[in-house]
Amino acid sequence: MSHPSLYLAALVLYLAWGTTPLAPRTDAAATKGPFDVGFRVEAVRDRSRTLGPATDFEGRRHLESREWPVQVSVWYPSHRAVGPVMSDGEYRAWHGVRETLGTPGAPERGQAASDLLSLMTAADIPGGPEDARLAMDARGVAVADAPPAPGPHPLVVGGLGSAGIAWPLAERLASHGYVVATAATLGRTASDEATRPQVALETRARTLEFVIAHVLSTREVDAERIGLVGVNFDGAAALLSQSRMMRARAVVSIDGREGKPGGGDLLDKATGFDVVRLRVPYMTVQWDEPTLPALDAALFERMVYAPRDWLIFRGLRHAHLVGNVASVPTLPGAQRQAIGRMHALVQSFLDTHVRGIVASPPPIEPALLAATRHLDALPAAPTREELEELLWNTGDVLRGLEIVRQAQARQPGLVLLDAATARLYAFRHEAAGRPDKAAPLRRYAEETAEAR
Incomplete structure (x- = not known):
């Protein structure tokens, strides 16, 4: 239950927000690229999933749609x-209708005001209702339903949360030529993150994959230039989605779950996850939380086929990274500067790896960084499907086995081809009348079994 004083403060904030002229937003204008920006919300349903049965356990039939709601902000x-540009408060209000897929009104705006005050408290940002009102009055650069520029444009699919969280980074990227699409997280998924993380991970990965398919059905995006950006739990979901689809050219994770204790184990248990399949550039920005359990870089270190970067900005805690505090006027200057540098770095990373624009990364003052680490990638190793192509479809067995041996020699502990699978391929070749293809596989199986 909300604290009474917080509720009253939020009510005052909302009433003031509806009657006060919008304040200018200089940082949004300063980072704007060559394009104007349009914004729209698409209310769609994933018919491959349901919220529950059509009839409940007591035999009552649900009258409302049970298809999985997906609120896509674009x-x-x-x-x-x-036309009038979007305000921070207008963006935040969309969070309140992410499950009903309706249009936000006064109740959603009031709740958004309360949520912002809570976020300011969590982030230790000084100020009260007046500062929150100024934040919600702040304007971006996007105009709702503006006509799109001719495409196709590179696509960034984000697990960035609702529009109120995503908009500062999303507007920046769109003004520099990207289409940015993100889906809001349902309340039940947020609960699952704490109690059933494996279920939550699968849910969010499927939502990312649904959004990719949905947006690719339009003509405005380039299917060959895709980047994934995930925040919080969606950092891990972006990695899982990339492992399964291998469509993106780069993955960015902001405060991703994969960098926390147990994050690597969580992904290892997920269907379709394999570090061998992660061979595009990866960048993660993790929290600076000295009082919480230490970060876990084990998965980062195991992603040996991806060139990768690990950064921690000094003073950017969990609340700064997973919530949008950039418009709060009382945000300390160093943290505001760090958020701006982080957004610039994300854009530069995507420009380099998704758009193919060769450019130096933006300079970051050393005082803003608490830690930074870069690891180069090993030569890519074949996936199971690529091994199937070599060892069976094309029958290039000798080359396939040499590639396997080289990859396993470079990465001790890696098993690309076990003895049982090698024997299976040998059996299939023998059954097809190709004993010359089977013999090398039999020898490899014997060598592997002896080595174990």
């Missing part, structure tokens, strides 16, 4: 965005 380049 920012896109526009050639002529004319």
Whole structure:
């Protein structure tokens, strides 16, 4: 239950928000690229999933739709965005209708005000209702339903949360030529993150994959230039989605679950996850929380086929990274600067690896960084499907086995091809009348069994 004083403060904040002219937002304008920006919310349903049975356990039939709701927020380049620009408060209000797929009104705006005050408390940002009101009055650069610029444009699919969280980074990217699409997290998924993390991970990965398929059905995006950006639990979901689909050219994780204790184990248990399949550039920004359990870089170190970067910005805690505090006027200057540098770094990373623009990363003042680490990638190893192509479809057995031996020699402990699978391929070749293909596989199986 909300604290009474917090509720009253939020009510006052909301009433003030609806009657006060919008304040300028200089940092959004300063980081704007060559494009105007449009914004829209698409209310869609994933018919491959349901919220529950059509009839409950007591025999009562649900009258409302049980198909899985997906509120997709989309920012896109526009050639002529004319009209009132979106405010921070308008963006935040969309969170309240992420499950009903309706249009936000007064109740959602009031709840958004309360949520912002709670976020300020969690982030230890000084100030009260007046500061929160100024934050919600702050404007971005996007215009709702502005006409899109001719495409196709590179696509960034984000597990960035609702529009109120995503908009500062999303507007920036869209103004530089990206279509950015992100889906809000349902309340039940947030609960599952704490009590059933494996279920939550699968749910969010499927939502990311649904959004990719949904947005690719339009003509405005380039299916060959995709980046994934995940925040919090969606950092791990982005890695799982990439492992399964291998469609993105780069993955960014902001305060991702994979960097916390147990994050690697969580992904290892997920269907379709394999570090061998992660061979695109990866960057993660993790929290600076000295009073919480230490971060866990074990998975980061195991992602040997991906060139990867690990960064910690000084003073950016969990609340700064997973919530949007950039518009709060009382945010300390060093933290505001760090958030701006982080957004610039994400854009530069995507420009380099998704758009293919060769550019130096933006300079970051050493005082802003608490830690930074870069690891180069090993030469890529074949996936199971690529091994199947070599060892069976093309029958290039000798080359396939040499590739396997080299990869396993470079990475001790890696097992690309076990003895049982090698024997299976040998049996299939023998059954097809190709004993010359089977013999090397039999020898490999014997060598592998002896080595074990």
